[in-house]
Amino acid sequence: MRQKRSPQLSIFHTLAATEIGKELAAISLIIDETPRTLDPIYLDLVGVKQTDNGRTGMTAEQVLRCAILKQYRNLSYEELAFHLVDSKTFRTFARLERVQHPSASTLQENIKSLSEQTWEAVNKALIANASETGTEKGRTVRIDSTAVESDIHHPTDSGLLQDGIRVITRLLIEGERLCSTPGYHFSDHRRVVKKRVLKILNSRKEKVRTSCCKDLLEFAELVMGYGAGAVAILAGFESTDIEQVIRARILVDKLERALDLLSRIMDQTRRRVINGEKVPASEKIVSFFECHSDIIEKGNRETVYGHKVFLTGGESGLILDCLIERGNPADASMFIPLMDRQKEIYGRFPRQVAGDGGFASEANLKAGKAYGIKDIAFAKRRGISVLEMVKSTWVYKKLRNFRAGIEANISVLKRAFGLFRCTWSGWHGFVRYVRSAVVAYNLLVLGRLRPAQA
Secondary structure, eight states: OOOSSOOOOOTTOOOOSSHHHHHHHHHHHHHHHOGGGHHHHHHHHHTTSOOSSSOOOOOHHHHHHHHHHHHHTTOOHHHHHHHHHHOHHHHHHHTOOTTOOOOHHHHHHHHTTSOHHHHHHHHHHHHHHHHHTTSOOOSEEEEEEEEEEOSOOOOOHHHHHHHHHHHHHHHHHHHHTSSSOOOOOOOOOHHHHHHHHHHHHHOOOHHHHHHHHHHHHHHHHHHHHHHHHHHHHHHTOOOSOHHHHHHHHHHHHHHHHHHHHHHHHHHHHIIIIISOOOOOGGGOOOOSSSTTOEEEOOTTSOOEEEEEEEEEEETTSOEEEEEEESSOOOGGGGHHHHHHHHHHHHSSOOSEEEEOGGGOOHHHHHHHHHTTOSEEEESSOTTOOHHHHSSOHHHHHHHHHHHHHHHHHHHHHHHHSSTTBOOSOHHHHHHHHHHHHHHHHHHHHHHHHHHHHO
16 A cells, blocks of 8 residues: 555654754755655556555655655665664654664665656756745756766776676576476586686787687677577477466567677677777667666766766756756757756746856857847857857856856765766666756755755
8 A cells, every 4th residue: 555645753753953964854844845746756656556455665755755865875775774774863854654664675666666757857846846935046047067977897898798698698597497498508608708808908919809809709609699599499488387488588588688789799899809990989889788878078088988967057056957868969969958948947048048168159149049048158158259148248257157166066966966877777777866866966955055044
């Protein structure tokens, strides 16, 4: 049985009078003031299930509060489960009843159920609350982009080939454990493949590395053959035990996906290492497990394997909008979409916009002015005069300095809220992780602004 809100707490449930306790108390009040944030969460949790029977699960409010705690303190699920048992302050904030002690797996199952659309709706509800209370009107905004890493190791051709061979071999071994053992045959090359990979990493001779890479491709071809043969046999697997049949079908799906990925990795390795061809970034695979990861190159900075995140900030320090894009789009191409999203949030365009130099272009300036934006200040002019962008040099300097503040916001998101590297798997997991971190950050900012307004 699911409920939307937590029952009324005992008068003995109080938050500690510490700095963290005071922040959590302010955040708790903001959540209470925006009950509409619970509606999409409740729908994600119950789906199409009947809600008036079964065990009593975590309420929508408890799931939101636990998710906020996780991101607010940058905790793992195991650490969160421990603190929810050990800390009276955490239990009070999460609105847990005396008999509730959610495990790490329970917390993960509930928090991961929240979709990226739900997190976006929660953030919009918080921004609407800030607008209603006068905390943030969205009249002057600043925009910037940053790269967030996926949870992968540094990609190399040899490492990717090893991952593919290792995964397919493991699936083949799992298939042999089915009752009525399938009649396919294979050899385990993982040990010799590991030796070749270590030789590539440790050798300084190009001929040795190329020779070992050719060996890896040969082993990959053998494993591809084993996998294709296993798929053909497992697809026709029959048994009186329906569970075994289902396991066989799942293995077929996993093998087909792994074989397709390994085939693409082999192709890019041949093109890069054997033929000396330069493979476009859009065609590269950088991870066998997080294959959605993109190659992000920004100026002379270190290459990041993950996704580009565009952030729009306000004068209050709130993140008004968060847009996560596939590929590596140029900042300039995202200026108009970001402004359109501001109109969707506030029903109007901002009056002043400060952007990084990457957003600067004549086309963006003209489009912004056509939208009715009075002042548009790009950090780098790129041939555009100051008076074309804003009404005076003083306004330009003021907006340029204002833009620099979003760098501090991004720094806090990365250092304190775990946005340096996403630890959730898959594209949808990546988006949910980033959006949940932004929601937790905004709640903290709103909580800290509340005493100043009192």
